[in-house]
Amino acid sequence: MSPSTADTGPRPAARVRLDRESRREQLLDLGVRLLATRSLDELSIDDLAEEAGVSRGLLYHYFGGKQEFREAVCRRAADELVARTAPPEDGDPAERLAASMAAYLDYVVENHQGYLSLLRGAAGGSAALRAVYDDARAALTGRIFTADSVGVVPDTPAARLMVRGWAAYAEELVLAWIAEPAGVTRDDLLEMLASSLPALAALTP
């Protein structure tokens, strides 16, 4: 069959490859769901095999090994965080920032164990997990400076430094609140998160 007559859909080899990729994606999604309620160390290929109803051998075939599997799940979870916290396209800057922060808060609440695991792995010296974490944080904070973004912070080197600190503030505040809400409601917390960015920007040289 020549390319010009290939109008009946993908060729078998391509279809098989797509199926394989989409199957791997499904397995990663399942891994992310398992990670929400357990640590990375507790996330095993055995668990995934059991949940997915497939053999361990097949999972090793897809992921290569335990460490590669965990890293792939972490990267998938981080991608999901970045996607879920994308600010809405419309609205004024403050509203869009507030919506993004609400999505961040909900994500961390829903994926608490997995989020803590990624943090620990990244901070504890795994270069692969550090890269996953740094990429995700760069994507989250980079939005603040893109043309179609929140726009409450001028793009200067000092402001980028401040935003790195602010991201640490937001993360610690959310994790501390999940551990002990201290009488602070979700709405109050969101207000603290969203209002802190312009307040700190105003103090940046």
Add this chain to the structure above:
Amino acid sequence: MSPSTADTGPRPAARVRLDRESRREQLLDLGVRLLATRSLDELSIDDLAEEAGVSRGLLYHYFGGKQEFREAVCRRAADELVARTAPPEDGDPAERLAASMAAYLDYVVENHQGYLSLLRGAAGGSAALRAVYDDARAALTGRIFTADSVGVVPDTPAARLMVRGWAAYAEELVLAWIAEPAGVTRDDLLEMLASSLPALAALTP
């Protein structure tokens, strides 16, 4: 010799014990100095033995083992951080906060590798290093709420939550600045650090 006639100084056993304790303290001080420019994993009893001119056997006798030695050095380094950042007794609240933040910044600059190591160890899952780190941070942030302290933040559960986030902000800002100053001078950075606390306090419910 009965206790009532023991007026010629400590008894020999007590003197030996004091000597032993002060010797251990000296060795810990030396360990802290070594840690300033190397990671915790790179800090070895061999290095300390060489620097101090004593035998490895004696150091094992003082510290028990490699892990115990590293934890003891970390605790010592954290104690030093807490001591060095004590706010001056006099001055208005803002000046006292600024002096404390300047001491914090200088400490992290001077002990960069060791500080990063403690962070990594604490975040990476070592319960002992986590305790050292948490105790130090609790001491640093707790000052903000003591009667003789800075006094710029009312002592409420929500404010304590905010201060946890602020400590993460300050730490990340300092570490990011050390890695890449981004044209921000030390004075500007100190201003960002000191002014952020009252600004965030004003946004706390």
